[in-house]
Amino acid sequence: MKSDLIIAYRLLRKKFRSGIFSTEFYQAFSYVEEKAFFKNLIFGVLRKQEYLDWVINSLLKKKDIPPSIRTILRIGTYQLLFTNKPSYSIVNETVELVEKKSFKGLVNAILRKISKIGYTEPKELYLKYSHPKWLIEYWKKFLPLDYIYKILEYNQYPLKTTARVNKRKIDRDKLKIENIFPTPHSPVGIYFEKIEENPWKLDKYINGYITYQSESSQIIPLLVDFEKDELVFDACAAPGGKATHILELCDVNLVINDVEKQKIKILENQFKRLNLRPKKILNFDAQKITLKDKFDKIFIDAPCSSLGIARRNPEVLRRQKKENFKKLSEIQINIISNLWKYLKKHGIMIYSTCTVTIEENTNTVKKWKPFAEFVDIRERLEKFGIKYVWDGYGTLFYPDEILTPFYVSILRKIKE
Ligand SMILES: C[S@@+](CC[C@H](N)C(=O)[O-])C[C@H]1O[C@@H](n2cnc3c(N)ncnc32)[C@H](O)[C@@H]1O
Incomplete structure (x- = not known):
């Protein structure tokens, strides 16, 4: 578990950019056992960034902390507020990520406070849905309000993996892969309720039956x-x-x-x-x-x-x-x-x-x-x-x- 955290920390520090299927991401996965934990942690921290910073800043006297410490605090805070892991192990493992001795005390104190206070519901939309404030204001200028709410809501959840079925090889309803369902809009789309192996290694992918692609793109x-x-x-x-x-x-x-x-x-x-x-x-x-x-x-x-x-x-x-x-x-x-x-x-x-x-x-x-x-x-x-x-x-x-x-x-x- 400790190695998961270190890898998560390094990836978040680097802010990997190519998304869930990036080689870097899968290489990182090959080192860790608890993949779901690891994936949830990385994407969770990225997804809740504004909210996490709001919570952290409310407890910091000096808001200007080194980026490495902020990343560590985000990792700890996310786990305390959005996972079921016991607080004491979250605090201990997160504090261990701190390399600069002078910051260990600060990280420890803040995480302990957060574990006591628990989740606080913010009033402002950008904090509630963890989006940049300017972006919501910008969207309000040209989008219907219900569209903005939909995008904010759906951005809270990970996207299921989707693929297109190659009609030249097989009809969608004849395709046999575990945990797949037809997509609601694309007549050639499928989505994976869960995906446990590396999608690039799936034989139906290698042999040209499916192509990973978003439903909109299809x-x-x-x-x-x-x-x-x-x-x-x-x-x-x-x-x-x-x-x-x-x-x-x-x-x-x-x-x-x-x-x-x-x-x-x-x-x-x-x-x-x-x-x-x-x-x-x-x-x-x-x-x-x-x-x-x-x-x-x-x-x-x-x-x-x-x-x-x-x-x-x-x-x-x-x-x-x-x-x-x-x-x-x-x-x-x-x-x-x-x-x-x-x-x-x-x-x-x-x-x-x-x-x-x-x-x-x-x-x-x-x-x-x-x-x-x-x-x-x-x-x-x-x-x-x-x-x-x-x-x-x-x-x-x-x-x-x-x-x-x-x-x-x-x-x-x-x-x-
Ligand atoms: C949205 S992606 C295209 C996705 C692709 N159509 C598909 O369905 O898989 C945009 C692509 O445009 C390419 N691109 C960016 N600037 C370009 C340019 N000036 N001329 C041609 N291609 C460009 C990028 O390399 C990228 O692969």
């Missing part, structure tokens, strides 16, 4: 009608979730691209694993790429601030800043502008993000109002049972038990 290609042999471009394709789905759905001529060189190998492996063949794999910046063809369909699953995936990686909420939204929207606008000329007249562009900002969603796509007709996808979403906010250009999915927030807008080109 919905995007399902909003489009493909025709055999038409030309489709996926501009920001890695790790290939939507690109492989497109080829599972229809034999189109699919050209895919991603700016990051190291992700090209991942893309190639995904297509190989699923026994699918794209026409070409490119490695360019979509803001500047030049293409030979004009395409019937262009997918832009844009690089974004990823606020919609906070349930999978709560750290994203603390990393993002408002300034980033504008910067990212500039990149997104550049990508659409550059690719617009490679879209055939009446061709469609599918723009999507996994974020909840007005800059990167509504404000980005509405710039194409003079040149495009925005396809009304509301009815299609209703068929999938998805609740959404419609902004006149696209839709933002409401989060629910399995579905995470996602924005999608489909533009039909009417003018160059």
